Every structure is written in C-alpha cells, then in structure tokens.
Amino acid sequence: MRTLSQAGGRLRAGLSALALLAALPAFAAEAVVTVQGDNAVEILDLAAGTVAARIPVPGSPAGVALSPDRRTAYVTRPDGPGLAILDIDARKVTGTLPLPGGPLGIACNPASGTVYVADWYGKRLFVLTPKDGTLVPDGEIAVGASPSGIAVSLDGATLLVANREADTVSVIDAASRRETKVIPVGKHPFGITLDAEGKRAYTANVLSDDVSVIDVAAGREIGRVKTGERPYVVALARGRGFVTDQYTASVTVFDLATLKPERAIDVGDHPEGVAASRDGSRVYVANWGDNTVSVIDADTLGVTNDIPVGDGPRAFGDFLR
Structure with missing residues (x-):
C-alpha cells in the first residue's frame, strides 16, 4: 500500500474574482513548485528558466494553491501532517497549520479566499478561513472516499472534488457546504479541472487511463x-486539453470540442502537475521522475525548455502566477 506522500505518483515519493483576473498578467511570470524529495518549495523565474528561490517546507510538500491576489501560497504537507503558508514575494514561510488525517489536494476560492483541503484518509474537506494573515479552521464538508483534486468555479459558488477510491466527483454548494450531486466517472479520478465558464470539468482517471468529461x-x-x-x-x-501521463512520460493532447486525442508530447519522466498560462500560450509540466519542469508551446505542441528543479517536483494544484 502506498503512503500518502506517494499518492497519485510512483512508489516513492475586497477585489472580485473578475477584477483579480483582469489585474493578472496574461503570461505566467513565476511557478510555485513543490519539490517533495527535498522538502522544499521552489519559485521558478519562467522567463529566465531558472530557480529564483528555494523555501524549506518539511513534511513532503505536495499540493499547492495560490491566494486570489497570487501573493500567498498554501502548501499541503502530507507527512506533517498539515499546511504551510508562504509569502511568495518575501520568499518565506509565514505560518504552519496542523491538520488531522491526510492533507493532499488543495484549492483556494477565488472569490472569498477560503481554502479547502482534501483529507486523503477520510471522506471530507477541511475548510480554512483567512484571518489576520493566517488560516483558521472553519468546519468540514463531507465528500466521497479519498478526495484528491479540488476545483472551484470562478464565482466561488461551486466546488468539484475528485473522490479517488469512490470513482466519483462530488459537486458542492460553497454557501451551504453541502454535496448536491455525486457523478460517477472513470476509475480512480485524481486531478480535476474546471473550465473558465464553469460548464465542463475534466478528471484524470488514474486506473482507467482516460479523462472523464463532465x-x-x-x-x-x-x-x-x-x-x-x-x-x-x-x-x-x-x-485543447493537456493531460500528464505518469507512466508513459508524455502529455496527451485532445480537442475540447470533439474530445478526440490529437497527439502525445514526450516530456520528462513521470509528469504530474500541469498548468497553463492565462493567455494559453504555454503549458508547464512538473516531471517528478527527472526533476524538471517542461515548457510546452500550446500552439506548436513542442517542448521549448526543460527547467532543472529540485528532487521530486509535484506541483499538484494551482501553481502559476
């Protein structure tokens, strides 16, 4: 049986949301990458293709989410267990928060700043409310078994949670904190991504080797x-959709309109976290097995750079700013 820090990988391991989006650059300037093997978070200068800073974060950091203003990073520490709060500009940890169970997946509500953490060993999300520069525990939300990835709609009203062991996705009303729908998907959904309009969601199903479109x-x-x-x-x-394929060291590209695969792009060993710049011109892939972040040109579908990083990059979540 794999440990929590190995989950999903190999056997190792007040501005409105719309105003905030308008204030962000179209391209990504930095990436906040959890390097699990080195117990650290690295800040990448994406233009230079270098590591600009390394911040020690013990506890096998894995999941990452950014605050609505993109200045704070929230990082899960499965072996803590708990959460670390990072000031990205100051390049330092400003606080830690112990959490029971197995904190892994994480997301931040873009409208309210509320943080949601999935308990891999339970059937719940922890709800954390920002207050005075830190996070305060503020209850739980019941979901399916082994919740993993979390996605939040732009207006902050809806959460979607991939329940790995239940083979389902939970739809949550953020205001009432109640599960409103349970959607069967493929086998062992892990990452979940919601489109900008909040109309379609996509789960990466680890054991059925496919993506469910919701x-x-x-x-x-x-x-x-x-x-x-x-x-x-x-x-x-x-x-297009870009899917990291861990065991084939590739990214599957598919057409969002037809849902037909277009091609597979070779990247580094054991790719995991993936995110696109806001203008869609670049896709960034954390390669857990060979300690690089691949940069893909989303138009040509070619890899333009491989950025060396620390040991075991995961970057599971929202890691570009």
Whole structure:
C-alpha cells in the first residue's frame, strides 16, 4: 500500500474574482513548485528558466494553491501532517497549520479566499478561513472516499472534488457546504479541472487511463478521452486539453470540442502537475521522475525548455502566477 506522500505518483515519493483576473498578467511570470524529495518549495523565474528561490517546507510538500491576489501560497504537507503558508514575494514561510488525517489536494476560492483541503484518509474537506494573515479552521464538508483534486468555479459558488477510491466527483454548494450531486466517472479520478465558464470539468482517471468529461449543470459524464498510462491532471489551453501521463512520460493532447486525442508530447519522466498560462500560450509540466519542469508551446505542441528543479517536483494544484 502506498503512503500518502506517494499518492497519485510512483512508489516513492475586497477585489472580485473578475477584477483579480483582469489585474493578472496574461503570461505566467513565476511557478510555485513543490519539490517533495527535498522538502522544499521552489519559485521558478519562467522567463529566465531558472530557480529564483528555494523555501524549506518539511513534511513532503505536495499540493499547492495560490491566494486570489497570487501573493500567498498554501502548501499541503502530507507527512506533517498539515499546511504551510508562504509569502511568495518575501520568499518565506509565514505560518504552519496542523491538520488531522491526510492533507493532499488543495484549492483556494477565488472569490472569498477560503481554502479547502482534501483529507486523503477520510471522506471530507477541511475548510480554512483567512484571518489576520493566517488560516483558521472553519468546519468540514463531507465528500466521497479519498478526495484528491479540488476545483472551484470562478464565482466561488461551486466546488468539484475528485473522490479517488469512490470513482466519483462530488459537486458542492460553497454557501451551504453541502454535496448536491455525486457523478460517477472513470476509475480512480485524481486531478480535476474546471473550465473558465464553469460548464465542463475534466478528471484524470488514474486506473482507467482516460479523462472523464463532465457537464456540470447536467451533473453527468458526457464523454471519455483515452490517454497514456496513469493520467494525473488536466490543463486547458487553446481549445485543447493537456493531460500528464505518469507512466508513459508524455502529455496527451485532445480537442475540447470533439474530445478526440490529437497527439502525445514526450516530456520528462513521470509528469504530474500541469498548468497553463492565462493567455494559453504555454503549458508547464512538473516531471517528478527527472526533476524538471517542461515548457510546452500550446500552439506548436513542442517542448521549448526543460527547467532543472529540485528532487521530486509535484506541483499538484494551482501553481502559476
């Protein structure tokens, strides 16, 4: 049985949301990458293709989410267990918060700043409210078994949670903190991604080697996309989906309109976290097995750079700013 820090990987291991988006650059200037093997978080200068700073974070850091203003990073520490709070500009940890169970997946509500942490060993999300520069525990939300990836709609009203051991996605009303729908998907969904309109969600199903496409309003799966072995997370850019395939060291690219695979892009060993720049021109892939971050041109579908990083980059979540 794998430990929590290995989950999803190999056997090792007040501005409104719209105003905030308008204030952000279209391109990504930095990446906040959890390097699990080195017990650290690295800040990458994406233009230079270098590590600009390294911040020690013990406890096998894995998941990452950024605050609405993109100045604070929240990092899960499965072997803590708990959470670390980082000031990205100051390049330092400003606080830690112990959490029971197995904190792994994490997301931040873009409208309220509320942070949600998935308990891998339970059937719950921890709700954490920002207050005076830190986070305060503020209850729990019941979901399915082994919740992993979390996605939040731009207006902050809806949460979607991939329940790995239940083979389902939970739809949560953020205001009432109640599960409103349970959607069957592929086998062992891990990462979940919601499009900008909040209409479709995509889960990477680790054991069925495919992506489930969900119509959020209808509350049902409407299609499947075949991927490489052990898909992890999906990013969306330029009308395409980009799926990290852990065991085939590739990224499967598929058309969002037709749901047909287009090609597989070779990247580093054991790719995991993936995210697209806001303008969709670049896709960034954390390669856990060979300690690099690959940069993909979303138009040409070619790898333009491989940035060396520390040991075991995971970057599971929202890691670009």
